[in-house]
Amino acid sequence: MAIEVDVLKRVPVREQEPKVRATNFEEVCLGYNKEEAEAEATRCLNCNNPQCQKGCPVAIDIPAFIQEVKVGNIEGAYQIISKSSALPAVCGRVCPQESQCEGKCIRGFKGDPVSIGKLERYVADTARQMGIKPNGATEKRNHKVAVIGSGPSGLTAAGDLAKMGYDVTIFEALHEAGGVLVYGIPEFRLPKDAVVKKEIENVKSLGVKIETDVVIGRSVTIDSLMKDEGFDAVFIGSGAGLPRFMHIPGEQAMGVFSANEFLTRSNLMKAFREDSTTPIMHPKKAVIVGGGNVAMDAARTALRLGAEVHVVYRRSEEELPARKEEVEHAKQEGIIFDLLTNPVEILADENGWVKGCRCIRMELGEPDESGRRSPVEVAGSEFDIECDCVIMSLGTSPNPLISSTTEGLEINRRKCIVAEEGNGQTSKKGVFAGGDAVTGAATVILAMGAGRAAAQGIDEYLKSLD
């Protein structure tokens, strides 16, 4: 049955009902089917000078793949995307398209932009069901490259290098590959077995080896990988996984968690399942501190574990750093937003358990140099929110373990690795870096862009050795 298309409006995507999904961990967005995808694809103007492609950090040839979708050629569409992206099923789901490809779509000037993300996801999901794999290397190149970290930047760099013919090994500290894709982003946004594992298998199918349970800086150092294990180049994509706390009174009370801990327990260790051996607190009423995507993920996870959830954020709704779609989803599910509010103390009962969160009202002051209005406390406006759990989601910074154990690797004052923008070259010869380890916490797709640039940089460097 053909779908009638209003060129000004997106073909809507099917989603689980808010009331239903608030009680399960299954994916919220159900994605397009064939008819919907082909109908949406007809909205693409196939521009000569496609702005959307410029908005994509890995520069996918968007109009070209959409033309293939329009005529039902999934294999063709998939191979076009996979020339530029190693993780299309992931990016189609978690990219902030509104500020990237879709933000630049000509259709968006008058009406809705083309749903590029949902189309990319449709292609990747369908290709997976059809058993289509990315094309591998045509020639072998005689160099070994080590990739530190199996998150988005590492997987992208590894995939690109393998396609160039290099012998690539990824070293991952956790027991499962994927980085933030497996421990951070919840199942209801990004299914692990059905999507993440399969995308990682695709990277492996290019010949990439993955060694889990290796903590670089502890199990082995970068210097010894290069000196003793024969790696000619190294890419550091170790991310920014060190959680920040507020350093306010009561923060060590039982029931206070970093979002990283709460999400790792739930996502990586599957603690949301009844049969999991890893425990997780099932809060009755939880306060999530922060307003980013991680805060939304923690809030919606706590909700699904049975809690009434308050997101406490010190600025106003306009400044929420989380994606609009995530904030909307959270609201639909019943998350309460306490804006212009900041915790000053965590209150504990006589047994050391959280019993409340003392907050203060904020107002926005004058814009600072960056143009952002900074929040200022309103004197005497303290009030208590009764709760049994507080989850700190204040951002993360790079773990210093790698930089402190690698000789001659320069870092900046934020503990981020210093690397050249175009090619990821660090201060150490043969060592490249990219993703959150260089920029501090950012997005999946930016990390992938950095991984891709570094793969180019590594290729040039290795060619110079030959």
Added chain:
Amino acid sequence: MFKILERNVLAANIYQMVVEAPRVAAGCLPGQFLIVRVDNEGERIPLTICDYDREKGTVEIVVQSIGAETNQIAKMQTGDCFADIVGPLGNPSDLVKEDLEELKKKKIVFIAGGVGTAPVYPQAKWLKEHGVTADVIIGAKNKDLVILEERFKSVSNLYITTDDGSYGRSGMVTKCLQDLVDEGHQYDLCIAIGPMIMMKFVCKLTKELGIPTVVSMNTIMVDGTGMCGACRLTVGDEVKFACVDGPEFDGHLVDFDQAMNRMKLYATEEGRLRLAQEEGKTHHGGCGVCS
């Protein structure tokens, strides 16, 4: 996969295993630990390293079965494999970084309690190999729970004390330390590893005695690499993560009451009852989990 090459029962509910883990064995130093996962459904749990053999690529772990995960480990036999062994984690003991000549001048006493006896062994052994013979006090509830006695005898001056006096000296480790000091021993450094409550009382005593004391903090952990803060504790005025800043800290600065409290986070009523039943009269809440 990480294969078990050897398995022995050291005491009731305490098991020793030699496991293939080449990367851990190649790099580990005294004071460090590892994280294991039994199978793909398993939880990540931190365990201490009791010994290692770089040539053979093996590490030796000692584990006490006290809950779902460790009970499962207890059932594993030679030839079985752990799904994951990650490490070495944490900082090596300060001892291995110190100037050897300075170290040789020091009189060092180790205090080991319960299953905490295992991680003391590589430290005492390392010292012996570098020409320093330390005193070691092992504390156990009774004779049957004393572990690794022969191996400690070969690397240290060993004193054993049991709560019920069934073997060696009688009383808790703190009494033993006080007695040794009263007998004329002088110490420049004390290193205590065991249940938190033991470390707390050792620190109380050594503070009075003026002996600098290092403790190894066995907090709740998830990843063990610094990414979650489950293991955080207060040392002096600072919040530290035991997995990356420790596990060893200045015992006189650790907030033990807070750390013991945090151990209760996932303790269940059921678990507490079971422990109380199993341990009977000797139950003193030493683990910090059930008190």
